[in-house]
Amino acid sequence: MPTKSTILPKSWPTDLAVTYLTQLKYSSKITPGILTALNTPPPANTIINTPISPSAIIRIRPITLSTHPAYNQHGLFALRALQPDSFILLYLGYVHTQDDTDETSDYDLSMDRELGVSIDAAKMGNEARFINDYRGITARPNAEFRDVWIRQGARVERRIGVYVKRDVGKKGISKGEEIVVSYGKGFWNERTGATE
Numbered sequence: 001m002p003t004k005s006t007i008l009p010k011s012w013p014t015d016l017a018v019t020y021l022t023q024l025k026y027s028s029k030i031t032p033g034i035l036t037a038l039n040t041p042p043p044a045n046t047i048i049n050t051p052i053s054p055s056a057i058i059r060i061r062p063i064t065l066s067t068h069p070a071y072n073q074h075g076l077f078a079l080r081a082l083q084p085d086s087f088i089l090l091y092l093g094y095v096h097t098q099d100d101t102d103e104t105s106d107y108d109l110s111m112d113r114e115l116g117v118s119i120d121a122a123k124m125g126n127e128a129r130f131i132n133d134y135r136g137i138t139a140r141p142n143a144e145f146r147d148v149w150i151r152q153g154a155r156v157e158r159r160i161g162v163y164v165k166r167d168v169g170k171k172g173i174s175k176g177e178e179i180v181v182s183y184g185k186g187f188w189n190e191r192t193g194a195t196e
């Protein structure tokens, strides 16, 4: 199955030279053993069909508001109202182990702490790499990362999905609203050099 799409999402910033992915790209250091452990679902799990890429429900937009903390960068916005608890899109990128970590990446999301596997979307990824942290933008995050499994023939494979938070309010995320998550205090502490 191809990992690279020739159809780019509208507003994909081509000047950044980031490869657009429609599937995860696994590092050669992800052994068959790690892959089996990663893709063994627990008894309670969420299985979804492979989502269509590019996604028709979100749009990458440049941040032009000078008071926005990610001014001059990009963010991800809802193209229509998104219901509470609903699936938005997958977080795609380069799946790697701790031996293979780019310490400078601001796009590296842990997939399995025990296995030491993360997804880095610094150089390749999908629209989800443009999701900003809520701090300085909204009072609370309206979305969150969750483990999810997708059908691959007779098997299932682990992914990280972005979901509308359950407690975001009855209306969910409104059309035009920025989709924001919490990166966690650890992300910001590392950036500022602070200790918890």
Ligand SMILES: C[S@@+](CC[C@H](N)C(=O)[O-])C[C@H]1O[C@@H](n2cnc3c(N)ncnc32)[C@H](O)[C@@H]1O
Residues within 6 Å of the ligand: 069, 070, 073, 074, 075, 106, 107, 129, 130, 131, 132, 133, 134, 135, 136, 137
């Ligand atoms: C995963 S990227 C998010 C997308 C990024 N805005 C872009 O255009 O590529 C993470 C980076 O976005 C910026 N960012 C995200 N949320 C932020 C926030 N609440 N305040 C300041 N910077 C933020 C920081 O530069 C951070 O390192």
